[in-house]
Amino acid sequence: MPGSSPCMLEKPHTLPPEEAARRLGVNPATGLSNEEARRRLEICGPNVLETGKRKGFLEVFLEQFKNLFVLMLLAATVFSFYVGETVDAVLILAIVLFMAILGAVQEYRAERILEALKKLASPKARVLRDGRIVMVDASEIVPGDVIIVMEGDRVPADARLLEAKDLYVDESTLTGESVPVHKKADTILPEDTIVSDQINMLFSSTYVVRGTGKAVVTATGRNTYIGRIARMVAETRAEKTPFQVELDRLAKRIAAIVVLIATLSFIIGYVFQEADLVDLLLTSIALAVAAVPEGLPAITVIVFSIAAWNMARRNALVRRLAAVEALGSASVIATDKTGTLTVNEMTVRQFHTPDGRVYITTGEGYRLEGGVFEGDKQVTAESSPLLRLAGLVSILNNNAELENGKIHGDPMEAALLVFAHKLGMDLTQVKKEYRRLREIAFSSERKRMTVVVEGPEGLLVLSKGAPEIIIERSTSYMTIDGSEKPLTDAEKTKLLEQVENIAGKGFRVLALAYRRGDKRDLEASDDVVESRLVLLGMVAIIDPPRPEVPEAVRRALEAGIKVVMVTGDHPSTARAIAEMIGLPRGRVVTGQELEKMSDDELKRIADEVMVFARVTPEHKARIVRVYKELGHIVAVTGDGVNDAPALKLADIGVAMGRRGTEVAKEAADMILLDDNFATIVAAVEEGRRSFDNVKRTVLYLLSANIAEVATVFYATIKGIGTIFNAAMLLWINIVTDGFPAAGMAFEEAEPDVMKRPPRRRGQAILGKPQFTYLLLLSTIETVLTLSFYHLYAAELSPAHGRAAGFLALMYAELAQSMALRRLNTPLSLKIIPSNRQWLAGYIVGAILAAISVTVLADLFRIGSLSPVDIALIFIVSHVAVLSFEEVRKRLGLHV
Ligand code: ATP
Secondary structure (H helix, E strand, O other): OOOOEOOEOOOHHHOOHHHHHHHOOOOOOOOEOHHHHHHHHHHHOOOOOOOOOOOOHHHHHHHOOOOHHHHHHHHHHHHHHHOOOHHHHHHHHHHHHHHHHHHHHHHHHHHHHHHHHHHHOOOEEEEEEOOEEEEEEHHHOOOOOEEEEEOOOEOOOEEEEEEEEEEEEEOHHHHOOOOOEEOOOOOOOOOOOOHHHOOOEEOOOOEEEEEEEEEEEEEOHHHOHHHHHOOOOOOOOOOOOHHHHHHHHHHHHHHHHHHHHHHHHHHHHHHOOOOOHHHHHHHHHHHHHHHOOOOHHHHHHHHHHHHHHHHHHOOEEEOOHHHHHHHHHOOEEEEOOOOOOEOOOOEEEEEEOOOOOEEEEOOOOOOOOOOEEEOOEEEOHHHOHHHHHHHHHHHHOOOOEEEOOEEEOOHHHHHHHHHHHHOOOOHHHHHHHOEEEEEEOOOOOOOEEEEEEEEOOEEEEEEEEOHHHHHHOEEEEEOOOOOEEEOOHHHHHHHHHHHHHHHOOOOEEEEEEEEEOOHHHHOOOHHHHOOOEEEEEEEEEEOOEOOOHHHHHHHHHHOOOEEEEEOOOOHHHHHHHHHHOOOOOOEEEEHHHHHHOOHHHHHHHHHHEEEEEOOOHHHHHHHHHHHHHOOOOEEEEEOOHHHHHHHHHOOEEEEEOOOOOHHHHHHOOEEEOOOOHHHHHHHHHHHHHHHHHHHHHHHHHHHHHHHHHHHHHHHHHHOOOOOOOHHHHHHHHHHHHHHHHHHHOOOOOOOOHHHOOOOOOOOOOOOHHHHHHHHHHHHHHHHHHHHHHHHHHHHOOHHHHHHHHHHHHHHHHHHHHHHOOOOOOOOOHHHHHHOHHHHHHHHHHHHHHHHHOOOOHHHHOOOOOOHHHHHHHHHHHHHHHHHHHHHHHHHOOOO
8 A cells, every 4th residue: 555654644634535546555446355454453453542452361360469459368388488487378379369360250250241242332433345335343444444424423444535525523522612514525625624614524533423424444443643642541441349448448447446456356355365486477377368259350250240140141231331220220220112112013993184184005014015095996196196105205205215115214214114115115116207406404403304315206395294394384275186285273173083083093194295396496595495295194103012112111110120211213103102001191291392391290190101102312311300300220222322311311422333332332331232121121120130140249259258357356355266268268258259250140039029129229239237247247257156166175185176176167157148049038958059150159168168068178187077077067057047148138237
C-alpha cells in the first residue's frame, strides 16, 4: 500500500474519494478481498484502542502473593524454619502454595469467562469484502476496508467518505459539540482543516444519527484520531459491584478485629500463661491469616462471572458484572412492546377506508399467498383508485425488502409490501416506475414517514404514520371511487374513535395518506410537505405476543417485580397486548399526559401504571428516573440511538441484540441476543441465584472463621495453650473453604428464588438476621469443638483432645455447607447429589479431615483417632449443625 505508513493514510480529507481508495489499494465497488484483509490485519494489528494485555496464569498466581496476609505467612514459614520447626515450616509453605494455586485457578477462570463474554459482546461493523456486505467484529477492520454505516452505528475506524446520503454524525465524543455534523463525500478540504470541520471524514467512536454512508478506512486502532489523542486511555477498570464494596468494607473490619484478637491472645498467652513464645507467635499469625476473610470480595467476582456465563448461554450477554447483581434485585422491568413482548412478525389483517369500508386480508406472515377481500369478493389495486394509492404508499413509502419470505428492514414495512402484493401489485415494476426524490425519515418522535416520488402521474407525496398524526395532517379523504372529500373536525373525531376501536383489539394501526405534489415539495420544509394530505385509510396490523411471554410475565409478577410496558404504539393497541400477556390491569398513561404531569404526580400513580403508550425515548428516561427515585431497581429495554440515555440511567440497561443499534448496545449493561422479554426474566432468576450463592458462601466462610477465632481465643485465656497451631488452622481452611465453598458457587437456584420479593435498594447483604445467624452458628461450632476437645483430653490425652476438636470443627463446617445449600427451606436428601461440585468438595473435605487426624497426626503433632472416633465425631457434628439449621428454617428465621 503506498503512502507514508502501510497502516495509515495521511491527510485523507485533502484527497478526492477515488484517490483515497486508490492510495489505500482498494476498489470501492468490491472492497478488500478476505485474504488481503487478513494480511493487513496481521501487519497493522487489530482495530482496538488498548492493547489489552492478557494476564497469564503465572501472573495471576504471583498476584496471590501480593497480599499482606500471605506475606505474613511466608514470614512465619521462615521464622519456623529458623527456630527449627522444619516440619511446621514445610507444612505451612505447602499449604500456602496450595491456597495460592486454588485462588489463582478460580480467579483465572473468572477472568477467562469475563474475557470470553467481552468478545461475545464486542461491537460489530458492516464492511464490503469480496463484493459482499458482511458483519465483522469491529476489531477486524483494517485500513483500506470499505465500510457501510447507517443510523445507530458506531463508526468503527477513521475513514474517508465515498458516499453519503443525508448523513449526520454525532461527534461529541471527539469534539464535545453535541449538534450532529452533516457529512458530505464529495468535498475536498484544505490541509489545515481542523477535525471538527472535516465533513468528508468519519472518525472512530463517533456515531451515526441519521442517514447512511460508505467510506474507506484510513486508520485503525491506535492510529485513529481518538486513538492518538487517547493513547493514555487505559482500559476502564472493572468497576466494583455494590456488593463487592460492602464485602470489601466488611472484610477490612473483620481483619482489624481478628488482628486485634490475635494480638490480644498473644499477649495474654505470653504474659499470663507463659506459653511457648514460638508457638504463640505462629498461632497468632496463623489465626490472623486463617480468620481474615481476604477472599471475601473475590467470591462475588467468581460467582458473578459464572452467573454471567450462564446468562450468556440463556441469550443474555452481560457487559458489566455489576449488572448480574442488579438483575438479582430488579424490582421494575420497563419493557418495549414490539419485538420484545411480541414476535415482531407483522401481518396486515384489515384495511379500513375513511368512509367505513373494511377489507380483510388473508394469509400469514411474510408469505405471499393470500388476497384482499371485501366480504367474499376479492379486490385488487385495479378495483379502485383508493386501493391503488394505498398500495403505492405501501410499496414506495418503504425501506424494507422482501426476498423469498425473508425480510430486510422494518417488519412493519415488510408487512406493507406483502399487503401491496396481495392487492395484486408488482413490487419490482412499481419501484421501477416511480423514482424517490425525497425522504422525510421516520423517527419515534415524529411517528410518521413521508416520501416524494415521481411517476407517470407526476410528483406524489406519500405518507404513513401514527393515525392521530396523519389524520391531523389531512384536510380531505378519498372515497372508494377515487373522489376526494373535505375532512371535517367531526369526521376526524369519528375516525379517531374508529382507530380506537381497531387498536382495542390489539392491532397496530397505521394510517396511509397521499397528496399530489409539485417541485416545491422538494425544497419546502418537512412540515409543509407533510400537510394538506388526503387520507386513504388505515391498515390494521397484527403482531401477536411471543408465546413464552405470558409465562415469563407471570413469573416476574410472582417474584414481586413490576412489569410495565413502555411503547411508542397507540394506547389501545398497547392495552390490548398488555392484557393478552397477563399484565395486571392498571392505568394506561400516554406521552401527552406524561408531559402534563409533574414528577410528584407521576410518582403517585407509578405503581398503578400498566402501560406507557405513545412515548418518546425522552419520556422513557424520565420514567426510569422516577421509578429509581421511588427506590426501585429498574431494568429498561431499548434499541435506538435515542434510547441510550434511558439505558445508561437505568440500573440495568438492556439492549436488543438483533434490533438494537450499536449505540444502544454500548450504553447497555446487558444485551438480549434474542430480543425476548422472557430472557430478561431468566436473567433475573440467574441474578437472584448468584446472589444466594454469594450469600451462602459468605455466611459459611464467616461463621467458620468466627468459630476458629473463638476457639483459639478461648484456649488462650483458659490456659489450654495452643489448641490449633498455624498449620492446623490453614489446613481447616483448605478442607472447608477450599473445596465445598468453591462448590457453593455452582448451587442451583432454590425452588423459591422467583417466589420471593426483590431485595430493596441499599439493603445490606449482611444485616441483623445474618449477623444473628453467624453468631448462633459459630457458637454451635465452637461449643462442639471445645466439647470434643475436653472429652478426649480428659479420656485420652490433650493431644487427642486437640485432634478431636480439630476434626469436630471441620466436620461441623462441612455439615454447615450442606445445610446452607438451602438458605431458608428445609433440606431434603434428594438434593444432595444435585450439585456435583459441592458434593465432590464435601467428600474430598471429609476424607482430608479424616486423614489429618490419622495419617498426618504426627505432622500436626496431635493424637491419632480411631475410625470409630472419627465416625462418632462425624455423626455428632452433623446432627448438631443440621438439626439446628432445620429448626431455624422451620421457625422462619431467614437469612
Ligand atoms: P415499541 O415502542 O413497542 O417498539 P412502536 O414500534 O409502535 O412500539 P415506535 O417505533 O416509536 O414504537 O413507533 C411509534 C409509532 O410510529 C408507531 O406506533 C407507528 O404508528 C409509527 N411508525 C412506526 N414505524 C413507522 C414507519 N416505518 N413509518 C411510519 N410510521 C411508523
